[in-house]
Amino acid sequence: MNTDAYSIIYGIRGNGRVQIVGDSPTPAYDGQLREGEMILVPQGFTSTTLAGKDGFKWVVFKTNSDPTLLFFSGRTSVMRGLSTGVLMNMYRINKDQVEDLKGNWTESGLYPPSRA
Numbered sequence: 001m002n003t004d005a006y007s008i009i010y011g012i013r014g015n016g017r018v019q020i021v022g023d024s025p026t027p028a029y030d031g032q033l034r035e036g037e038m039i040l041v042p043q044g045f046t047s048t049t050l051a052g053k054d055g056f057k058w059v060v061f062k063t064n065s066d067p068t069l070l071f072f073s074g075r076t077s078v079m080r081g082l083s084t085g086v087l088m089n090m091y092r093i094n095k096d097q098v099e100d101l102k103g104n105w106t107e108s109g110l111y112p113p114s115r116a
Helices: 084-091 095-103
Strands: 007-021 029-034 038-041 046-062
Touching: 029 038, 029 046, 084 095
Parallel strands: none
Antiparallel strands: 007 029, 007 038, 007 046
C-alpha cells in the first residue's frame, strides 16, 4: 500500500485480474485489466494483480519519487507487526488462526504459487 502516492497501473501485455481495496469491506475495484488499459490506485489503497491464463505484464507509475510502502505479506508485512489481540478483533478469528496468519506467509504476494 502506498501511504503517500497514487499508482497508475498500465497493462503492457496480456490481461490480469486487479483488485483495489481500501478500508471498506467491499473492494473499490475488482475486474480485468487488459493490454493498453490503465487504472488509478488512490493513495491509502492497495492493489493485487493475478495474471490471466496467457500471462500479464504491467508497469506502475507512482506520483511520488520516494513513496512509503506497507507490505501485507512476507517477512516485512504489516500483519506480522500487528498484535495478536488487534488481529483477533479485526478479523474476528481465534488466536490459532492469528498465529497461522502471522507465521505462514512465506510468499511475497497475496496469491500463493500454484501447487502442481
